[in-house]
Amino acid sequence: MAAQSAAQRNLRESQILARKIDLLLDVVLTTEGKPYEFQDIQSALAENGIKLSRTRWHHMKAGDATVRQPTEVVIGLAEFFGINPDYLLTADGEIPDRIKSELELLAAMRRAKVREFATRTLSEVDSETLDAIAALLDDSTKY
Template identity: 30%
Template sequence: MAAEKNEPVLAERLDSLFRSSRPEGRPWTNDEVAARLKEANPKLRVSGAYLSALRNGKRERPSRELLMALAQFFGVQPAYFFDQGYADQALTQLALLDELHQAGVRSIALRAAGLPPESLNAVMSVLDEIRKLQGLPPVEE
């Protein structure tokens, strides 16, 4: 019984990674991930259909090698698939990264990189003024 209880957990956690890791603002497809995994390790036997079956719980018990490759691809530790506390923490971090990406924060940070402190202060002042005009609360550091 314990194995049956864990199998849907793997499907849910893998599906959560696919839904929360968003290149260019959209979720990965099964075929894209399978292709990237095979690029990284040509000996790895994986297809989009197999990943789909793992995500919906129709297939169970992927190889250790595939779990390691999936963990590395999505930037989590392999423990993500087995440890609820780690999985919750990883998904929270992925959601935050997605929010930052969606908000264009990365784009702003890239433009600000390398600017002298006085220029950064000017940029922050402009952003503070825009927040005020939009009715948003001031940022507390």
């Protein structure tokens, strides 16, 4: 039973790491505003003496618990993305301020898009009702 519990914990941690990596890839962009590619990450880590194979990267992104990820690779990824390594190394690591800011910006942009769509679509609705809908949208789209 204890072995199964350890296996489940390992699976959970691997899946959390995968979600965190996906989040970083979604919100941390290149200077051109594009998502980082594997080759960008691999090259940057190699400059610091850290080897990241495409296979390891696939296992990390897939949350594969059968392949243990070396701490130095995880720390190298944190350094690449400019965040505290604890975020990636611990399952309950605090979301870095940089990521929080990006998420807040994305949420605000989504709220603005939804509000604009609702205003266009519901143009025949009176302004009091539109204000009530906008308030609901603001409350429901906060993360």
